[in-house]
Amino acid sequence: MSAGNPSLALLDLLQARVQRRNNVFRRRAPLVIGGVLLATVIVVTVAAPLITSYNPNEIDPLNPLAPPLTPGHILGTDNFGRDILSRILYGGRIDLLIAFGATSVTLVVGTAIGLFSGFVGGWVDATIMRIVDLFFAFPFFVLVIAIVAMLGPSILNMFIAIWLTSWITYARITRGHTLGAKQQEYVLAARALGFRSRRVMLRHILPNVLSFVVIFAMVDAVGNVLLGAALGFLGLGAQPPSPEWGVMISDGQNYIFSAWWLATFPGIAIVIVGVGFSLLGDGLADILRAGD
Amino acid sequence: MTDAAAVEAAAPAILEVEDLYTYIATGDGVVRAVDGVSFTLREREILGLVGESGSGKSVTCRTIAGLMPSPPAHSVGEVRYAGRPGRNLLQLRPSEQQRLRGAHISMIFQDPMSALNPVMRVGDQIEEAVGAHSNLGSRDRRRRAIELLDRVGIPAPARRLRDYPHEFSGGMRQRVLIAVAIASSPRILLADEPTTALDVIIQDQILSLLLELQRDYGMSMVLVSHDLGVIAEMCDRIAVMYGGQIVELTDARTLLTEPRHPYTISLLRSLPDAERRTKYLQSIPGTPPRLVDIQPGCRFATRCPLAEIECRTWETELLAVDGGAHLVRCRRHDDARRPEEWRTESYGSE
Amino acid sequence: MGRYSFLGQRILQTIPVLLGITIITFFLLRLIPGDPARQILGQHYTPKAGAELRQQLGLDEPLWDQYGLFMRRLAHGDLGDSINYQQPARTVIFQRLPPTLFLVAYAAILAALISIPVGVLSALRKDGVFDQVARVSFLIAFAMPSFWLGIIFILIFAVHLHLFPVNGYGDGFTEHLRYLFLPAFTISLAFSTILVRTLRASTLAVLSTDYVDTARIKGISRGAVLRRHVLRNSIISLVVVFGINLAFLISGTVLIENVFGIPGIGRLLVDSVSTRDYTVVQGTTLVLAFFVVMVNVLTDVVHAALDPRVSAG
Numbered sequence: 015m016s017a018g019n020p021s022l023a024l025l026d027l028l029q030a031r032v033q034r035r036n037n038v039f040r041r042r043a044p045l046v047i048g049g050v051l052l053a054t055v056i057v058v059t060v061a062a063p064l065i066t067s068y069n070p071n072e073i074d075p076l077n078p079l080a081p082p083l084t085p086g087h088i089l090g091t092d093n094f095g096r097d098i099l100s101r102i103l104y105g106g107r108i109d110l111l112i113a114f115g116a117t118s119v120t121l122v123v124g125t126a127i128g129l130f131s132g133f134v135g136g137w138v139d140a141t142i143m144r145i146v147d148l149f150f151a152f153p154f155f156v157l158v159i160a161i162v163a164m165l166g167p168s169i170l171n172m173f174i175a176i177w178l179t180s181w182i183t184y185a186r187i188t189r190g191h192t193l194g195a196k197q198q199e200y201v202l203a204a205r206a207l208g209f210r211s212r213r214v215m216l217r218h219i220l221p222n223v224l225s226f227v228v229i230f231a232m233v234d235a236v237g238n239v240l241l242g243a244a245l246g247f248l249g250l251g252a253q254p255p256s257p258e259w260g261v262m263i264s265d266g267q268n269y270i271f272s273a274w275w276l277a278t279f280p281g282i283a284i285v286i287v288g289v290g291f292s293l294l295g296d297g298l299a300d301i302l303r304a305g306d
Numbered sequence: 307m308t309d310a311a312a313v314e315a316a317a318p319a320i321l322e323v324e325d326l327y328t329y330i331a332t333g334d335g336v337v338r339a340v341d342g343v344s345f346t347l348r349e350r351e352i353l354g355l356v357g358e359s360g361s362g363k364s365v366t367c368r369t370i371a372g373l374m375p376s377p378p379a380h381s382v383g384e385v386r387y388a389g390r391p392g393r394n395l396l397q398l399r400p401s402e403q404q405r406l407r408g409a410h411i412s413m414i415f416q417d418p419m420s421a422l423n424p425v426m427r428v429g430d431q432i433e434e435a436v437g438a439h440s441n442l443g444s445r446d447r448r449r450r451a452i453e454l455l456d457r458v459g460i461p462a463p464a465r466r467l468r469d470y471p472h473e474f475s476g477g478m479r480q481r482v483l484i485a486v487a488i489a490s491s492p493r494i495l496l497a498d499e500p501t502t503a504l505d506v507i508i509q510d511q512i513l514s515l516l517l518e519l520q521r522d523y524g525m526s527m528v529l530v531s532h533d534l535g536v537i538a539e540m541c542d543r544i545a546v547m548y549g550g551q552i553v554e555l556t557d558a559r560t561l562l563t564e565p566r567h568p569y570t571i572s573l574l575r576s577l578p579d580a581e582r583r584t585k586y587l588q589s590i591p592g593t594p595p596r597l598v599d600i601q602p603g604c605r606f607a608t609r610c611p612l613a614e615i616e617c618r619t620w621e622t623e624l625l626a627v628d629g630g631a632h633l634v635r636c637r638r639h640d641d642a643r644r645p646e647e648w649r650t651e652s653y654g655s656e
Numbered sequence: 657m658g659r660y661s662f663l664g665q666r667i668l669q670t671i672p673v674l675l676g677i678t679i680i681t682f683f684l685l686r687l688i689p690g691d692p693a694r695q696i697l698g699q700h701y702t703p704k705a706g707a708e709l710r711q712q713l714g715l716d717e718p719l720w721d722q723y724g725l726f727m728r729r730l731a732h733g734d735l736g737d738s739i740n741y742q743q744p745a746r747t748v749i750f751q752r753l754p755p756t757l758f759l760v761a762y763a764a765i766l767a768a769l770i771s772i773p774v775g776v777l778s779a780l781r782k783d784g785v786f787d788q789v790a791r792v793s794f795l796i797a798f799a800m801p802s803f804w805l806g807i808i809f810i811l812i813f814a815v816h817l818h819l820f821p822v823n824g825y826g827d828g829f830t831e832h833l834r835y836l837f838l839p840a841f842t843i844s845l846a847f848s849t850i851l852v853r854t855l856r857a858s859t860l861a862v863l864s865t866d867y868v869d870t871a872r873i874k875g876i877s878r879g880a881v882l883r884r885h886v887l888r889n890s891i892i893s894l895v896v897v898f899g900i901n902l903a904f905l906i907s908g909t910v911l912i913e914n915v916f917g918i919p920g921i922g923r924l925l926v927d928s929v930s931t932r933d934y935t936v937v938q939g940t941t942l943v944l945a946f947f948v949v950m951v952n953v954l955t956d957v958v959h960a961a962l963d964p965r966v967s968a969g
Contacts, residue, residue, distance in 0.1 A: 020382040020383075021341075021342065021382055028330075028336040032331050032336055035331075035333070036333065148680065149680075151673045151676065151945065152677065152680065152941075152945050153902070153906040153907065153945060153948050154903050154907070155910060156906060156907070156925065156940075159910070159926070160937055160938070161687060163928070163934070163937045164684055164934070164937070166689070240799075243801050243804075244802075244803060244907075247911070247914075248911070248926050248929075250926075250929060266807075271815055281804035281807075281808070284799065285799045286799075287799070288800070292799060375864075377783075400878065404876070406875070407872065407873050407875035408873065408874045411873075416866075420867060421867050421869070423867045423870075423888070424963070425892070425962065425963055425965075426884065426885075434871075434876060470964045486874065487873075
C-alpha cells in the first residue's frame with residue numbers, strides 16, 4: 015500500500031475547509047448581527063429625546079423640504095419643516111410597539127389555544143381547527159382591512175384586527191407539535207406515573223413547542239411591522255400627523271419628484287428593523303438545529 | 307456462483323481500483339469513507355463487497371461510478387477500466403463520463419421506490435436509458451423497452467409501460483430498475499444492496515434474475531451487501547470491508563471455509579448454522595468506528611477478541627497469504643486460524 | 657381514485673369553506689359600532705332612509721334570518737348597493753376586476769421567471785457566491801415594504817429614467833403590459849423571496865435522491881438530468897407554495913394598486929374604507945376570498961396533474 019501522500023494532502027485540505035466553515039464567528043453571525051441591529055434600533059428610539067432636540071411634530075415654516083445634510087437636519091425636513099430624523103426616531107417607537115404588541119399577544123393567545131386544542135383532542139380540537147381553517151381561507155390582509163374598516167381607522171382598531179386574525183398560525187403550529195409530542199415516550203411515561211394533565215402539558219410539551227414558536231414569532235414580527243406600516247400608509251392604522259413610518263411614506267409619496275428623502279428614509283428604517291428580526295430568527299433556528 | 311475454476315484461469319481484469327480514497331467534508335469533520343481501497347474485477351466475475359453500514363462499500367461503488375457529489379466529497383486514486391485503456395475514471399471529462407455510463411458501467415440502487423423518478427412513466431424511464439446510447443426511433447425504443455421489461459420478468463409489459471413507479475410492487479420495481487440498468491448492455495454492473503429493501507422470497511427471485519442476466523450478457527458484477535448469506539450464494543470472490551478499508555479479500559470458498567481476519571470470522575460465527583440465507587445477527591459487541599476521527603493502528607482492535615497492544619499502533623496493510631490469492635489486513639492472521647486463540651468470553655483488546 | 661373523482665372531491669371540499677367565508681363576511685357588517693344603518697348611509701342618512709335600509713338588510717330581524725336574507729341575495733348575485741357610486745356593488749366590483757386579475761397574473765409569471773433560475777442555481781451551487789449573494793439579497797428584500805419599493809421604483813425608473821409610465825393602466829393589451837410592468841415587478845419581488853427559498857430547498861432535496869443518480873448513470877446529458885428529473889420534481893413544491901402564499905400576492909395588489917394608481921379591486925377596497933362604503937368593502941372582501949379559494953383548487957389540480965401520486969389517494 016503506497017501513495018500515502020495524495021490522500022494526506024487531500025485530508026489536510028478538507029480538514030482546513032471544515033475548520034473554516036465551523037468558525038464560531040461565521041456560525042453565530044446572523045444571531046449577533048440581528049441582535050445588534052434590533053438592540054440599536056430599540057435604544058435609539060427609546061433614547062430619542064437624547065439624540066435629537068427637535069419635537070417630531072414641530073413645524074418650521076421657514077425650512078420646508080430641506081434636503082439631507084442641511085445643517086441641523088441631517089436627514090432633511092418634510093413639507094412642514096419637521097425634522098425627518100426626529101420623526102423617524104419617534105416613529106420607531108410606534109412601529110416597534112406594533113411589532114412587539116401585535117406579535118406577543120397573538121403568540122400567547124394562539125399558542126395557548128393550540129396547546130389546549132392539541133392536548134384535549136376530540137371534538138373540541140376538531141371545532142377549533144375548523145375555525146382556524148376558516149380564517150386561513152381568507153386573504154389575511156384583506157380581512158384585516160375589512161375589520162379596520164368596520165371598526166373605524168385607528169391604531170387601536172388596527173391592533174384589534176391583527177389580534178383577531180393572527181393567532182391562527184400560532185394555534186396551528188403549536189397544535190401540530192402538541193399532537194406529535196403527545197405520542198412521545200416521555201409524555202406517555204409522565205402520564206402513566208400519574209402526573210396531572212396540565213402539569214404534563216406545561217412541563218413537557220411546552221418547552222419543546224416553544225422553540226419553534228419563538229422562531230416563527232420572529233418572522234411574524236417582520237410581517238407585523240410591514241403590516242402596521244402598510245396600514246399606516248393606507249391611512250387605516252396610525253393617522254397623520256403621527257410619525258409612524260408608513261404614514262411618513264404616504265406623506266412623502268406626494269413629494270417624490272422634488273424631495274425623495276421624505277419617503278426613502280422611513281422605508282430604510284423599516285428594512286433595518288425587518289432585517290434585524292429576520293437575522294435573529296435565522297440565528298435562533300441555527301442554534302435549535304445545532305442542539306438537536 | 308459461476309464456474310470458479312474458469313474464472314481463476316487468469317481471466318483478464320476489466321476494472322482495476324488502486325489506492326482509492328474518498329473523503330467527505332461535513333460539519334462534524336472530514337469523513338474518511340473510503341480509506342485506501344484496492345481491488346481488481348475480472349471479466350465475467352461477480353465480486354462481493356460485504357460489511358456493516360458505514361464500512362465504505364456503497365461509497366466505493368459510487369466513487370467508481372462518479373456519483374459522489376463533488377463539493378463535499380473528494381477522491382484520489384486510480385480506477386482503470388479495460389474499455390478505456392490509459393485513462394483514470396476519476397479524471398474523466400463529463401462528456402467522456404457520459405459515454406461510459408450506461409453502456410459500459412451501470413448501477414442499481416438499494417431502494418427501488420426512491421431510485422425511480424416518481425413523476426415519470428416507467429416506460430419513459432426505460433426508453434430514456436435505451437435512447438442514451440442508441441439512435442433508435444421512438445417506435446423501436448418502445449419495442450426495446452417492452453423487450454427489456456419482459457426479460458426482467460414483468461408480466462404484460464406493453465401495458466405496464468404507461469404505469470408510474472408507485473403502481474408497482476417492491477419486487478417489480480427492482481426489476482424495472484434492473485431493466486433500466488442493463489438497457490445499454492453495460493460490461494460492468496455495480497449492484498448496491500439490490501435486495502435489502504425486499505422480502506426474503508422476492509430476494510431470491512431478484513438474485514436469480516441477476517445471475518441469469520450476468521451469464522447472458524457476460525457482465526462483470528460488483529455486488530454490495532451487508533448480508534453475508536446473499537454474498538456467499540452469488541459471488542466468485544469476496545472483499546470484506548471495515549472502517550473504509552478492505553480487511554480481507556479472496557475467493558468465496560476460501561473466505562467461507564478458511565477465513566483469516568478476526569472480523570470475517572466473527573461475522574461467520576454469528577450466522578445461524580441452519581439457514582445460510584437469513585441475515586446475520588449483530589452479535590459482535592461494540593460499534594464500527596466513526597469515520598471522522600480515525601485512530602492510528604487497526605480499526606477493528608477495539609472489538610477484536612485477538613487484539614494485542616501492538617495492534618493499536620500497527621500501521622495496517624493487506625498481507626498476502628497462500629501465494630497472493632488471499633489478502634488479510636491482520637498481523638495475527640496465522641493465530642486467527644487456531645480455535646484456541648479465540649476466547650469466547652472476552653471481546654476487545656487486552 | 658382517478659383524476660376526475662379527485663377533482664370532484666376537491667370541489668366538494670370547497671363548499672364548507674365558501675360557506676364559512678360567507679359567514680365571516682356576513683359578520684363583518686355586524687362589527688360596526690353604533691347604528692349600522694346610520695353608518696352605511698352616512699351623509700345620505702335620513703330617518704326614513706335609515707328605516708328602509710334596516711328593513712332591506714333585515715337588521716332588526718334575528719341573526720339567523722339576517723343570514724338567510726344575506727345568502728338569498730348572494731345567490732342572486734346581489735352584493736348590496738354602493739352608497740358612494742350609487743350603483744349595485746356588484747357592478748362596481750366586477751368593473752374593477754380585470755386590472756387586478758391582469759396584475760396578479762403578470763406578477764405571478766414574473767415571480768416564476770425570477771425564482772426558478774435563482775432557486776435552482778442556488779441549489780446547484782450551494783453555498784457558492786451566487787447562493788450567498790442571493791440569500792442576502794432576498795433577506796433584505798423580504799423586509800422591504802412593497803409600497804415603499806414601488807415608490808422607489810417609480811422614482812428611479814419612471815421619473816429619472818423615463819422607462820415606464822408613472823401610474824395608470826393604459827388602453828389595450830400592449831399598453832397594459834407596459835403600464836403594469838413596474839407594479840407587477842414590485843409585487844413579484846416580495847413573492848419571489850418565498851418561492852426562491854422553497855425551490856432551493858426542494859431542489860437540494862431532489863438532488864440527493866437516488867433517482868437522480870439513476871438518471872445520471874444512464875449516460876444522458878447533464879441538461880437532460882436537470883430538466884427531466886431534477887426540475888420536473890422540484891417544481892412541484894412551487895405549485896404547492898403558490899397556493900398557500902396567494903395571500904401575499906393579494907396583499908401586494910392592494911398596496912401596489914394604490915401606489916401606482918391602478919383602477920383595480922385593491923384600490924377600490926381602500927377607497928371604500930375611507931368613504932365608508934361598507935357594502936362595497938364587504939362585497940370586495942367576499943369576492944377576493946372566493947377568488948383565493950378558487951385559485952387554491954386550481955393549484956391543487958395542477959399539483960395533481962404534475963404528481964401522479966396525489967390523485968392515487
